[in-house]
Amino acid sequence: MARQGREPTIADVAALAGVSPTTVSRVLNNRGYLSQSTKDGVAQAMAELHYRPNEVARALLGQRTRTVGVILPTVALPFFGEVAVSLEHALAERGYRTLLCNSLGRSEIERDYLLQLESNRVDGLISGAHNDSIPEYATTRLPVVTIDRELADHIPNVRADNTTGGRMATELLVQRGCRRPALFTSTSGPRNLREAGYRAVLAAAGIEPTIVTVAFGTPEPERTRLIDAALDRLRDQIDGVFATDDLTACAVVDWARRTGRKVPDDLRVVGFDGTNALRAAAPWLTTVQQPIRQISRAAVEVLLERIEAGSGDDGRPAVAPVEFPVTLIEGATT
Amino acid sequence: MARQGREPTIADVAALAGVSPTTVSRVLNNRGYLSQSTKDGVAQAMAELHYRPNEVARALLGQRTRTVGVILPTVALPFFGEVAVSLEHALAERGYRTLLCNSLGRSEIERDYLLQLESNRVDGLISGAHNDSIPEYATTRLPVVTIDRELADHIPNVRADNTTGGRMATELLVQRGCRRPALFTSTSGPRNLREAGYRAVLAAAGIEPTIVTVAFGTPEPERTRLIDAALDRLRDQIDGVFATDDLTACAVVDWARRTGRKVPDDLRVVGFDGTNALRAAAPWLTTVQQPIRQISRAAVEVLLERIEAGSGDDGRPAVAPVEFPVTLIEGATT
DNA sequence: GTGAAAGCGCTAACAT
DNA sequence: ATGTTAGCGCTTTCAC
Numbered sequence: 001m002a003r004q005g006r007e008p009t010i011a012d013v014a015a016l017a018g019v020s021p022t023t024v025s026r027v028l029n030n031r032g033y034l035s036q037s038t039k040d041g042v043a044q045a046m047a048e049l050h051y052r053p054n055e056v057a058r059a060l061l062g063q064r065t066r067t068v069g070v071i072l073p074t075v076a077l078p079f080f081g082e083v084a085v086s087l088e089h090a091l092a093e094r095g096y097r098t099l100l101c102n103s104l105g106r107s108e109i110e111r112d113y114l115l116q117l118e119s120n121r122v123d124g125l126i127s128g129a130h131n132d133s134i135p136e137y138a139t140t141r142l143p144v145v146t147i148d149r150e151l152a153d154h155i156p157n158v159r160a161d162n163t164t165g166g167r168m169a170t171e172l173l174v175q176r177g178c179r180r181p182a183l184f185t186s187t188s189g190p191r192n193l194r195e196a197g198y199r200a201v202l203a204a205a206g207i208e209p210t211i212v213t214v215a216f217g218t219p220e221p222e223r224t225r226l227i228d229a230a231l232d233r234l235r236d237q238i239d240g241v242f243a244t245d246d247l248t249a250c251a252v253v254d255w256a257r258r259t260g261r262k263v264p265d266d267l268r269v270v271g272f273d274g275t276n277a278l279r280a281a282a283p284w285l286t287t288v289q290q291p292i293r294q295i296s297r298a299a300v301e302v303l304l305e306r307i308e309a310g311s312g313d314d315g316r317p318a319v320a321p322v323e324f325p326v327t328l329i330e331g332a333t334t
Numbered sequence: 335m336a337r338q339g340r341e342p343t344i345a346d347v348a349a350l351a352g353v354s355p356t357t358v359s360r361v362l363n364n365r366g367y368l369s370q371s372t373k374d375g376v377a378q379a380m381a382e383l384h385y386r387p388n389e390v391a392r393a394l395l396g397q398r399t400r401t402v403g404v405i406l407p408t409v410a411l412p413f414f415g416e417v418a419v420s421l422e423h424a425l426a427e428r429g430y431r432t433l434l435c436n437s438l439g440r441s442e443i444e445r446d447y448l449l450q451l452e453s454n455r456v457d458g459l460i461s462g463a464h465n466d467s468i469p470e471y472a473t474t475r476l477p478v479v480t481i482d483r484e485l486a487d488h489i490p491n492v493r494a495d496n497t498t499g500g501r502m503a504t505e506l507l508v509q510r511g512c513r514r515p516a517l518f519t520s521t522s523g524p525r526n527l528r529e530a531g532y533r534a535v536l537a538a539a540g541i542e543p544t545i546v547t548v549a550f551g552t553p554e555p556e557r558t559r560l561i562d563a564a565l566d567r568l569r570d571q572i573d574g575v576f577a578t579d580d581l582t583a584c585a586v587v588d589w590a591r592r593t594g595r596k597v598p599d600d601l602r603v604v605g606f607d608g609t610n611a612l613r614a615a616a617p618w619l620t621t622v623q624q625p626i627r628q629i630s631r632a633a634v635e636v637l638l639e640r641i642e643a644g645s646g647d648d649g650r651p652a653v654a655p656v657e658f659p660v661t662l663i664e665g666a667t668t
Numbered sequence: 669g670t671g672a673a674a675g676c677g678c679t680a681a682c683a684t
Numbered sequence: 685a686t687g688t689t690a691g692c693g694c695t696t697t698c699a700c
Binding site: 007050052053054055056057059060065067070074075076077078080081082084085088089092097098099100101102115116118119120121139141220223224246247250251254257275276277278279280281282283284 | 341384386387388389390391393394399401404408409410411412414415416418419422423426431432433434435436449450452453454455473475554557558580581584585588591609610611612613614615616617618
C-alpha cells in the first residue's frame with residue numbers, strides 16, 4: 001500500500017527489474033552496452049508500472065527544459081492563432097514544448113510573462129507581441145526571436161515582406177481606378193512597413209495619403225464604432241481602403257453594405273493576412289496573404305540554432321531581418 | 335570569470351548576502367522569522383544578480399509544476415483560439431502555466447501529446463480535442479477536464495447548452511418560413527447534441543431532416559468543395575441551413591452568392607459559435623453564440639479544484655456535465 | 669533568528 | 685556489461 005498515487009521512479013523500475021537505477025537510465029537513453037535480456041527485463045518493468053520518465057528531473061540535471069515560450073497578443077485572432085499552431089508544430093517536431101502566453105498587446109502583461117518564462121527556465125523565446133518593447137528584453141539571458149517585430153538590433157526578426165505587401169495592395173487599388181485610397185492600420189509611423197509601401201505607391205502616383213488608425217487591441221463594440229465613424233467622416237473623400245488586417249477590411253465592407261454602397265464599384269477594399277479562417281469566412285475579400293507557415297518555421301529554425309549553439313555571448317552582433325514574400329489574392333472587393 | 339552564462343542560484347545570492355541558502359529560501363518564500371536587515375540584504379543581493387528562482391528545481395521538490403496541458407484541435411480556428419486565450423488567462427490568474435498542444439483532430443497526435451504531458455508532470459489536463467477518444471485517458475493518473483467532449487463518466491465535461499442551441503437555430507429557420515432546413519455538421523450521431531436539437535424541432539414540425547456531414551479537419555480547398563457539392567446536389571430540396579459552426583455557415587452563404595441566390599430570401603442560414611473574430615468578419619451572420627469565457631473559466635475551476643484536492647482516487651464517481659446557456663444573435667441571413 | 673544536512677528523480681563520471 | 689557516487693537548485697526537517 002506504500003507510495004499510493006506517487007508516480008513510479010527509475011528506482012521503482014530498477015527494483016522490479018532487479019537491476020540498478022543506472023541500468024534503467026541506460027535503457028531509457030539507449031546508451032552504453034546492455035545485454036538484450038537486461039533491456040527486455042527493464043522494458044517490461046517499465047510497461048508494468050506504466051513508467052514515464054520525469055522530464056522535470058531531467059531538466060534540472062541537464063540544464064535545459066526543451067520548452068520554448070511563445071508570447072503573442074492573442075491567439076483568438078486568426079493570424080496569431082495560425083502562427084501559434086505553426087510554431088507549436090515546428091517546435092514539437094524538434095522535440096520542444098510550447099508554453100503559450102497571450103499578452104493582449106499590453107506591456108505590463110508581457111513583462112510578467114517574460115519574468116515567469118525566465119523562472120521556468122525555458123530554453124528560448126519567440127515573441128510576436130504587438131506593443132511597445134519592454135526594457136527586460138535588453139537584459140534577458142534567453143535566446144529570443146521575434147515575429148514581425150523589431151525589438152533590438154541583435155534580436156533576429158522574421159516577417160513577411162510587409163513593404164512589398166503594402167505596395168501590392170495599394171497598386172492594385174490605383175490600377176483599379178481609385179483616386180483616393182485610404183490606409184486603415186493600427187499604428188502609423190516609420191516602423192509600419194505596410195504603410196511605407198502604401199506611401200511609396202501614392203507618392204509615385206502623386207496622391208495624398210489618407211491614414212486612419214485604430215489602436216491594436218481596441219475591444220470590439222468600440223473598434224467597429226471607430227471604423228464606422230472614420231468612414232462616415234471620410235465617405236466623400238475616399239474611394240478605396242487598404243486595411244492592414246482582414247478583420248478591419250471586413251468591417252469596412254460591412255459599413256459599405258449597411259450604408260448602401262456597392263463594393264467594389266463605390267468602394268474598393270484590400271485586406272492583409274489571408275489566414276485560412278478568413279479565407280473561409282470571407283472568400284470574396286481581396287487580400288495580401290502572409291506565408292505564416294514559412295515565417296513560423298524560420299523563426300523556430302533560427303531560435304533552435306541559437307539555443308543549440310549555447311546562445312553564447314557572441315558580442316551580440318546585429319542581425320538582418322528575414323523576410324518572406326507575400327501573395328496577392330484577388331477576390332470580389334477590387 | 336567563473337560560471338559565465340550560468341543562471342545565479344540561491345547559493346550565489348546567499349554568498350553575496352553573507353547568509354546561508356536556507357535564509358535566502360526563507361526570504362523568497364516569506365516563511366519563518368527573519369530580521370529586517372537580513373531580508374533587505376538578501377533582497378538587494380537578488381536584485382544585484384538579477385536572480386530568478388528556478389521553478390524547475392521547485393517543481394522537482396514540490397511534486398507539482400503549476401503547469402496545465404491544454405489539448406485542442408487547432409487554435410487556428412477562432413473558436414479554439416478564443417478557448418485557448420480564456421483558459422490561459424484563467425490559469426495564469428491562478429498561478430498556472432499553459433502548455434499548448436494542437437492535435438489537429440488526430441488521435442495519434444493526441445496520444446503522443448498526452449504521454450508527453452505526463453512526462454512533463456503537468457498538474458492536470460484540459461482537453462477539447464475533436465476526435466475519437468484514446469484508451470490512454472482511462473489509465474492516466476492526471477486530473478482531466480474536457481470542453482465540449484464526453485470522454486468518460488468520471489471525467490468532468492463543460493460545454494455550451496448544445497441541445498438548446500440546436501433547437502433555437504432550427505426553430506428560427508422554421509419560424510422564418512423554412513420548410514426544408516438542412517443540417518451541416520462534422521460528425522452526425524447520437525452524441526451530437528446540436529443535431530439532437532435540430533431533430534427535435536423538425537420532428538415536432540413534422541419535417542424530414544436533411545443532414546450533410548463534412549469531417550472535422552478536412553483541409554481547406556477540399557472542405558469548400560464538399561460543401562459546394564452538397565449544396566449543388568440539394569439545391570432544390572432545401573431552403574435553409576443550420577451549420578454547426580460559423581465557418582461552414584459562411585461557406586454556405588458564399589455558395590449562395592456565387593450561384594446567384596439571395597440570402598435570406600432564397601436560402602436562410604444560421605451558424606454556431608459566435609466568436610469575436612467571426613462577429614467582426616461576418617457581422618451579418620445569424621448565429622448561436624457560445625459563452626466561451628464562462629465555459630473556459632468553469633473548466634479551469636473544476637480542474638484546479640481536483641488538482642488541489644490531490645485528485646485522490648475517490649472511486650471515480652460519475653459527474654454530470656456542466657452546461658452554459660447560448661445566445662441567439664440574429665443577423666441578416668435569416 | 670539562522671544554519672547544516674538530506675533528498676526530490678535523474679544521469680555523468682568513475683569504478684569494476 | 686553493470687553498479688556506486690555525486691550533484692542539478694531548491695525546501696524542509698532538525699539543530700543551535
